[in-house]
Amino acid sequence: MNTKRLAALFALCLLTAFATYSSDTPDFDRILTQIDELGNFSGRDFSCVYTIVSEKPGEEKSVTQARVFRRDETDQFVLLILQPQVQRGQGYLKADENVWFYDPQSRKFEKSTLRENVQDSDAQNSDFNRNSLAQDYEVTAWESGTLGQFPVYILDLKAKHQNVSYDRMKIWVRQDISIVLKEENYSVSNRLMRTALYPKYTVVEDKYLPSSALIIDELNKGERTQFSMKDATTAPIPDYVFTKAYLERVNS
Numbered sequence: 001m002n003t004k005r006l007a008a009l010f011a012l013c014l015l016t017a018f019a020t021y022s023s024d025t026p027d028f029d030r031i032l033t034q035i036d037e038l039g040n041f042s043g044r045d046f047s048c049v050y051t052i053v054s055e056k057p058g059e060e061k062s063v064t065q066a067r068v069f070r071r072d073e074t075d076q077f078v079l080l081i082l083q084p085q086v087q088r089g090q091g092y093l094k095a096d097e098n099v100w101f102y103d104p105q106s107r108k109f110e111k112s113t114l115r116e117n118v119q120d121s122d123a124q125n126s127d128f129n130r131n132s133l134a135q136d137y138e139v140t141a142w143e144s145g146t147l148g149q150f151p152v153y154i155l156d157l158k159a160k161h162q163n164v165s166y167d168r169m170k171i172w173v174r175q176d177i178s179i180v181l182k183e184e185n186y187s188v189s190n191r192l193m194r195t196a197l198y199p200k201y202t203v204v205e206d207k208y209l210p211s212s213a214l215i216i217d218e219l220n221k222g223e224r225t226q227f228s229m230k231d232a233t234t235a236p237i238p239d240y241v242f243t244k245a246y247l248e249r250v251n252s
Contacts, residue, residue, distance in 0.1 A: 034178035
């Protein structure tokens, strides 16, 4: 076989291998975008009530109930504590790229973050905010696998910027529908900080939201938080709800 025919055959093999690789490789940008789209309410408001149960070794379970208001179009949310009575009226507000915590006893607002834990649980403000994976992360590695009965894509994510709760993440995404079943959160030094499991989803109109979750603190063994959702609705929310004045007024 002459040199030209060998070169042509080699080129054909490369093209075939590339085509096979391309057809077998998921479209990562599309998967992250689909996760966001399936969990966000563009053009609609959303609200619900969460029950957050925190467990710590040697302590009684701590139960918090909170109402969450979201306006994903403008990336605003309010988390208002309903129970326990001693913390009733405390709340978080995200607006204009800032997160604020309000304490009705002191009547003062303090600067907060999406990473701040809610009522000393392992749940964070970011767990109740809109999804923004496509905006915040890029996929650096992947593999196929199974989780329970579901075929999944296991994706390693690296943050595109610093305005995120975690620099690195690993997520298990169902292959038939782009929802996250498991998530691991890592520090900049690649230390596992917490693991989140999302065993159940509920459909609210055309969106998929975790109706229950288990968050495991990987730094403090035995600490875990479960939360469940109820009373989900897309009824319009008045503009004044997404203001500091609302948190002050609702407690007056």
